[in-house]
Amino acid sequence: MLFVKELEIKMQTYYDKLSQAVMLLQKALKTSYTDALAEALTDLANGEVYVENGAPDQDTVEKLKVIYDELKEINLSQTEMKQAITVNIISAQKLDKTEVNKLVTPDTIGLITSLIAYEILNAENVKNFNLVDPTIGTGNLLIEFVEQLKLAGDFKINIAGIDNDDISLGLAKAFTEVMNLNLSAYHQDGIADWQFTDVDMAIADLPVGYYPIDENASRFETKADEGHSYAHHLLIEQTMNSLNENGVGIFVVPSQIFQTDQAKKLSQWMVQNVYLQAVLDLPGNLFASKEAQKAVVILQKHGTKAQQSAKVLMGTIPNTNDPKLFEGFKNQVQDWAKKTFKG
Template identity: 75%
Template sequence: MAEENMQKYYDQLDQATTLLKKSLGTSYVEALAENLTNISDGNVYVENGAPDDSTVSQLKDIYKELIQLHLTQAQLKQAITVNIIKDQRTDNVEVNKLMTPDTIGLIASLIAFEILNSENKKTVNLVDPTVGTGNFLIEFIQQLKQAGDFKINAAALDNDETLLSLTKSFSEVMNINLDAYHQDSIADWDITDIDMAIADLPVGYYPVDDNAKAFETKADEGHSFAHHLLIEQTMNNLNDGGVGIFVVPSQIFQTDQAKKLSAWMVSSVYLQAVLDLPTNLFASKEAQKAVVVLQKHGGNAKQAGNVLMGTIPDTNQPQLFEGFKNQLQDWAQNNFKD
């Protein structure tokens, strides 16, 4: 029955999004974001007569049917993410804007849980500076809340206004309180007092060389790697002892700009973990990604005696994955204990 209701929710939301897309003449993702906001508000937003009365009436009927399905938060999220996947196929989205899989959000939340538990911290000010569709951040928050009684104050930054709007509406439907900022995350931030950052970083060159000038990780010549600048910028904006959990290319320390990144790390942060994500998540070795855990100097922060390294097992291998979780717990207790 649950599976059937999730399928119904997906189908109805897809129908509503196709209707709204046609009526407003927008992309699928813009129509999806507006539908989610409407569902959260319990009303259909109309501006200058759009959408028209007939579409408004149809949308209201669909929203009523959606509410009557009574999905759990987990089921609701799954149904919405399937719509996002459809959107990305329909709108032919570029690689850097593709949705982060739930498994990566789960793994990042496990790492964060053990760190926060060891620090005995129950309130966390969290930021995702490259939030995209919001799936990584929302999955992370959901999993963290399921694992422990945390109060999470979340913020999201992105330079893509459409995706940021989707993140905001997605979080509203999921009852997650989220502050969203439309900006280039390599430019100055307006938010302060941040304990933890998570990011599935876009990979490539950053085009605004003037903005990169102030960064230690900038390239000596030509454009700098955006993901290097984003790591430095994010860590600079954290509180003393703050933790950054970054999804990066596995080859991050083997490129021509890696020396600059490594030199900055030595002077400014503690490298606490480098973990390759399960290989089954990626189509090729070249696409393989890793999780890098950094901690800002200050507070009670110290360099881990042993940097946690290795490849995270496939989550579908319970025995191996349980072993990884035990290893994670020991590492956090040894290096982050309050």
């Protein structure tokens, strides 16, 4: 208990000191809290205070140097430091009144999706692969996913992220740098043609809503017959089209995705172009209401090593706080992966 209390104090201290640095930068740079947080994380990753056109001023620079030195003295593991930074991001989003689609994805979802990916990669006998998050946001899901995979096995992962919001993307880039991850960040519309190729796996918590640019949507099979198309449908199609043969897409989507007015177009596209390997509702305790409930959908691109699962993995993922039920779920995933994915 004493160790736990000491850890809580260290993490709280890290959070508080990082917050102090962010507030200093926000005032000096006259920017949003989120932008200031990205700046502070970049400073920490680079080991120096970045100054441009005299901002921040020298007095602020000296104060920041003291805080950054104090932060470096706090001995946190990678996992603990990530948790402390994530809380800072959540605070930033509250202060900046960030829209719902851009809010941090809970760590639990990163843990669950990484567990599924681990079993798939093991079944495929893959240790080195290229990973993308086409809607990276703050980077929390991608970082948690990668960190959990690295804890579970000896993987070499090249990571890329796409976002059309430069503030979110800047924060994601800074966050990954502090975590010693080398992110290739692309500021673009994820539904437009990607600026890179050679991607083996995708992980994404997809934003939900209508895509406003009908001209861009017109080239997709999942487009609506009339009116605006669902952005998450287009993103699924674009992502799967952009993966290598046999590539796997792990998507966090609304649980009702196959029951909407545009579900038929999505289903028709899936039947022709990908293998639907799993549909799993996430634990209900992660969401404020039934309407907000999300699921994990796992798709595989056609290829010489790809095959349709004899039995699509379906059901509700148990609460991670119930060890017995969750262990049973892990065994079920392992069995499904061995039968579905080939090395």
